Amino acid sequence: MQLNFNSPKPIYLQMVDETKKALVRGELAPGDKIPSLKERAQMSNVNPNTVQRAYQEMEREGLTETLRGQGTFIKNDPALLLHIRSEMAQTAVLHFIEEMRGLGIEAQEIERILRDQLSKEKKEG
Amino acid sequence: MSTEVTENMIELSGVQKRYLLKAALTGIDLQIKKGSIVGLLGPNGSGKSTLLKILAGLIHPTSGAIRIAGRAPDASHKKQIAYLPEIDHLYGWMTVDETLRFIAGFYDDWQADKAAELLMTMDLDGRQKVRNLSKGMRARLKLIAALSRNVPLVLLDEPFSGIDPSSRAKIIRSIVSEFQTGEQTIILSTHSVSESEPMFDEVIFLHHGSVKLFDTADNLRSSYGCSLENIWEKVYA
Numbered sequence: 001m002q003l004n005f006n007s008p009k010p011i012y013l014q015m016v017d018e019t020k021k022a023l024v025r026g027e028l029a030p031g032d033k034i035p036s037l038k039e040r041a042q043m044s045n046v047n048p049n050t051v052q053r054a055y056q057e058m059e060r061e062g063l064t065e066t067l068r069g070q071g072t073f074i075k076n077d078p079a080l081l082l083h084i085r086s087e088m089a090q091t092a093v094l095h096f097i098e099e100m101r102g103l104g105i106e107a108q109e110i111e112r113i114l115r116d117q118l119s120k121e122k123k124e125g
Numbered sequence: 126m127s128t129e130v131t132e133n134m135i136e137l138s139g140v141q142k143r144y145l146l147k148a149a150l151t152g153i154d155l156q157i158k159k160g161s162i163v164g165l166l167g168p169n170g171s172g173k174s175t176l177l178k179i180l181a182g183l184i185h186p187t188s189g190a191i192r193i194a195g196r197a198p199d200a201s202h203k204k205q206i207a208y209l210p211e212i213d214h215l216y217g218w219m220t221v222d223e224t225l226r227f228i229a230g231f232y233d234d235w236q237a238d239k240a241a242e243l244l245m246t247m248d249l250d251g252r253q254k255v256r257n258l259s260k261g262m263r264a265r266l267k268l269i270a271a272l273s274r275n276v277p278l279v280l281l282d283e284p285f286s287g288i289d290p291s292s293r294a295k296i297i298r299s300i301v302s303e304f305q306t307g308e309q310t311i312i313l314s315t316h317s318v319s320e321s322e323p324m325f326d327e328v329i330f331l332h333h334g335s336v337k338l339f340d341t342a343d344n345l346r347s348s349y350g351c352s353l354e355n356i357w358e359k360v361y362a
Contacts, residue, residue: 005352010343046323
């Protein structure tokens with residue numbers, strides 16, 4: 001778990017992203033129990049108020065659900081994983097395009113560079 | 126009284142402190158919300174310890190008004206405040222256990238079970254004499270003394286100064302895990318910004334006895350576009 005305190009992105013949103021990434025990578029599965037607020041705070045040494053905000057945000061986004069007396073779980077919803085996966089892919093692509101545009105590279109060239117790189121990687125196997 | 130007033134654990138307006146000719150605090154206005162962990166940052170001589178001592182009721186401001194939990198401070202406030210001084214205030218001839226029993230005698234809110242638990246997590250041997258403890262061990266013992274009390278306001282003056290990294294990590298872990306969310310307010314002064322950064326809700330940067338910056342850690346990071354540690358470099362450059 002790596003939080004970046006130099007990023008303008010608030011820590012609680014970075015914690016939400018971590019959970020999403022773990023889900024997309026398969027380290028967490030729908031229906032899995034996630035650490036309690038207190039456990040998570042201790043693991044990361046992060047302020048419990050910040051962790052609480054992260055947990056509230058995950059619940060608000062429909063990523064998790066809290067069962068009274070049992071803890072917090074990743075929502076057992078197969079569509080959720082697909083949704084988060086495409087959402088994160090979208091974010092990554094937007095970021096990539098933004099970087100390329102920042103270098104003054106236009107759409108056609110971006111496409112070409114991307115295609116070339118992918119086919120090169122494919123050959124290298 | 127409106128609810129907003131009681132939401133603030135601490136309210137300071139125009140607080141000044143002069144030691145003879147030297148001005149330690151030159152006019153502090155602060156409102157600290159209940160339930161947060163606040164980092165009090167600043168170079169040596171910026172007024173951190175003076176401010177904490179004023180909040181602890183150990184010294185009086187030269188001028189200005191203070192309200193703690195909505196009331197002007199008096200002797201009864203000591204029951205609501207745990208204060209960890211920067212100086213070494215423990216007796217060398219006592220053992221660790223004796224020290225904790227001795228301190229427990231002063232406070233009705235002392236939690237003996239918590240002290241015992243912290244003794245374990247902080248890796249201290251209760252039978253050892255205080256004079257034989259390393260500096261890092263004494264720092265941990267001081268922290269146990271402060272965190273074993275059940276109080277709404279905890280003031281920690283430089284809990285990490287001169288402490289090795291592994292002791293620091295233990296101390297930070299204990300502060301985070303013992304923090305009673307929503308009920309407690311912790312104010313902690315330090316130079317070790319990078320390690321303590323994750324635990325701060327709000328941060329005060331002091332400079333020459335006045336508040337240079339005061340905001341939530343998230344807001345400061347997003348407006349400066351960098352970590353508190355790097356903000357420090359910019360503020361005190």
